[in-house]
Amino acid sequence: MADEIGEIQYLLSCGDKSSKCSGYSSLLHFQEHATVNPSSLRSLSFSSHSIVSSLISDISNPDEEISAQALKCLGFMIYHPSIVSSLPLDDVNLVLESLPKLITTTKLKSACNLGVWCISVQQLGESLLATHFHSLLLAIVHALDNPMGSLSTTFEATQAVMKLCGQLSKQMRDSSHIWAPPIYRRLLSTDKRERDASERCLLKVKTEVIPPSLDLSKVLAKDMKSKLLSGMNKLLDKGMKIQVIQAWGWFIRMLGSHAFKTRQLVNDSLKILECTFTDLDPQVQIATLV
Numbered sequence: 001m002a003d004e005i006g007e008i009q010y011l012l013s014c015g016d017k018s019s020k021c022s023g024y025s026s027l028l029h030f031q032e033h034a035t036v037n038p039s040s041l042r043s044l045s046f047s048s049h050s051i052v053s054s055l056i057s058d059i060s061n062p063d064e065e066i067s068a069q070a071l072k073c074l075g076f077m078i079y080h081p082s083i084v085s086s087l088p089l090d091d092v093n094l095v096l097e098s099l100p101k102l103i104t105t106t107k108l109k110s111a112c113n114l115g116v117w118c119i120s121v122q123q124l125g126e127s128l129l130a131t132h133f134h135s136l137l138l139a140i141v142h143a144l145d146n147p148m149g150s151l152s153t154t155f156e157a158t159q160a161v162m163k164l165c166g167q168l169s170k171q172m173r174d175s176s177h178i179w180a181p182p183i184y185r186r187l188l189s190t191d192k193r194e195r196d197a198s199e200r201c202l203l204k205v206k207t208e209v210i211p212p213s214l215d216l217s218k219v220l221a222k223d224m225k226s227k228l229l230s231g232m233n234k235l236l237d238k239g240m241k242i243q244v245i246q247a248w249g250w251f252i253r254m255l256g257s258h259a260f261k262t263r264q265l266v267n268d269s270l271k272i273l274e275c276t277f278t279d280l281d282p283q284v285q286i287a288t289l290v
Helices: 001-015 016-036 040-045 049-057 064-077 090-107 109-121 125-130 133-144 151-167 169-174 181-188 191-206 215-235 239-261 263-277 283-290
Strands: none
Touching: 001 016, 001 040, 001 049, 001 109, 001 283, 016 040, 016 064, 040 283, 049 064, 049 090, 049 133, 049 151, 064 109, 090 109, 090 125, 109 133, 109 151, 125 133, 133 151, 133 181, 151 169, 151 181, 181 191, 181 239, 191 239, 215 239, 215 263, 239 263, 239 283, 263 283
């Protein structure tokens, strides 16, 4: 088994693509075997420093095949607690520095997607995550904004939000005005998958956004005035009434007590329900009442 790991390390250290791809193929197979074989998992733990060093150097490789395989392997290494516990502090810091940099700078959709996935599956220590929180947050928001137009990247970003809310609840609540807007805006998407992913995320992180922080309420109020009210009216015109009502409920709850300072906005928002309360469809009426 040590010989097998040694061969993998040798292939990963080679400069040519064929050797690296062969090495990563073998490493992925070894990792898969390690999930049911404790001795294989121990071998990965013993060699974690050299393996992670190779992975970090390759996740930003311009060759998509190499970077994708390196990121898949890295995700495994930072997911298993027995391997994570064997990683030197410098290696963990390097991982937490490299992933946000990759996510925000790569031109490869797959690399951005897998980089965010790594954040969503990691089992790293909370104190180390807190140290790198700002860069991790910016990377996740970048993925949520999704400049590459990939629904899978958006999905992985919502998973990463849920993960960090579970690990760093206070920091995520304090920064909810930064990461929540790209999620709640998608409640008005015409794509059902996008709406569903956003609502699932909000349900999972409800305690971080409700009751809302004052900063979140202020950002939401500004969004309501500039785009969300008009967005809801556009969906009403398309007949998507129940979807509008569901989004409306989230918006009002995240507006919170700040509503008392934005009464005109609340009055404008209530006009949405004036339309749906009198709708001929009983389901729309019930959704409005709820």
